[in-house]
Amino acid sequence: MLITLEGIDGSGKSTLYEGLKTRLADLHPLFTREPGSPYLGDAVRRAIAADGDPMVEAALFVADHAVHLAEVVRPALADGRIVISDRYSDSRFAYQEVSLAGVHPDPHGWLEAVHAGWSVRPDMTILLVLPVAVAMSRLAGRCEQEHFERQEFLEAVQKNYLARAAEDPARFVLVDADRDAETILDFVEKSIRAAVR
Ligand SMILES: Nc1ncnc2c1ncn2[C@@H]1O[C@H](COP(=O)(O)OP(=O)(O)OP(=O)(O)O)[C@@H](O)[C@H]1O
Ligand SMILES: Cc1cn([C@H]2C[C@H](O)[C@@H](COP(=O)(O)O)O2)c(=O)[nH]c1=O
Numbered sequence: 001m002l003i004t005l006e007g008i009d010g011s012g013k014s015t016l017y018e019g020l021k022t023r024l025a026d027l028h029p030l031f032t033r034e035p036g037s038p039y040l041g042d043a044v045r046r047a048i049a050a051d052g053d054p055m056v057e058a059a060l061f062v063a064d065h066a067v068h069l070a071e072v073v074r075p076a077l078a079d080g081r082i083v084i085s086d087r088y089s090d091s092r093f094a095y096q097e098v099s100l101a102g103v104h105p106d107p108h109g110w111l112e113a114v115h116a117g118w119s120v121r122p123d124m125t126i127l128l129v130l131p132v133a134v135a136m137s138r139l140a141g142r143c144e145q146e147h148f149e150r151q152e153f154l155e156a157v158q159k160n161y162l163a164r165a166a167e168d169p170a171r172f173v174l175v176d177a178d179r180d181a182e183t184i185l186d187f188v189e190k191s192i193r194a195a196v197r
Helices: 014-022 041-049 056-077 089-099 108-117 132-138 147-167 183-197
Strands: 001-008 030-033 084-086 124-127 171-178
Touching: 001 089, 001 147, 014 030, 014 084, 014 124, 014 183, 030 056, 041 108, 056 084, 056 089, 056 108, 084 147, 089 108, 089 147, 124 147, 124 183, 132 147, 147 171, 171 183
Parallel strands: 001 084, 001 124, 030 084, 124 171
Antiparallel strands: none
């Protein structure tokens, strides 16, 4: 079973991910992330940090996804394991549809085409949703981008996430991420246990 954690920067995904490692240890899930595949993940993170060409960045995320699937996700699923990934393909549709606007003539069409026929659809996606201003306040000082520019960007990203959830309600579990970390962890642990039963 493939479970993914999604949300804008500052939504609390990594905090939730670390908490689930303890809470779900009895289920022996494989915890993984994107970007983060063997031999490409670090290169992708360096490219993000360099804040380079959006098309290059998008292609790198897709390449990382391909390595992640081939080297990590598919073998674990084939072994019957639960896989929990901190970010996955929904991040590309949420972020790159914004970053490729004006760079590619049809960002959504390109993203659909580049994933079609080989990517693996998650069984369940936990989407952390919160006011962008709250997420920004948690990230204070972590981003070089102008505050307004970053806020506007994350508003568009979260709107894309919510549109994807509306198109696929059976897969998405929306979580109010503007609550304390323990309450979120309790709710997500319960949701995952109910899904894997
Ligand atoms: N539920 C919460 N309430 C208040 N603060 C939180 C909560 N969850 C996380 N934080 C804090 O917000 C900051 C960002 O958390 P975290 O790194 O988990 O977010 P993230 O979504 O993974 O962000 P990014 O995608 O940028 O890594 C951290 O300082 C963390 O301690
Ligand atoms: C997988 C993926 C990630 N991103 C973006 C989202 C974040 O701003 C950074 C790094 O993610 P993390 O939360 O620090 O792990 O990469 C993206 O734009 N597209 C993707 O496919």
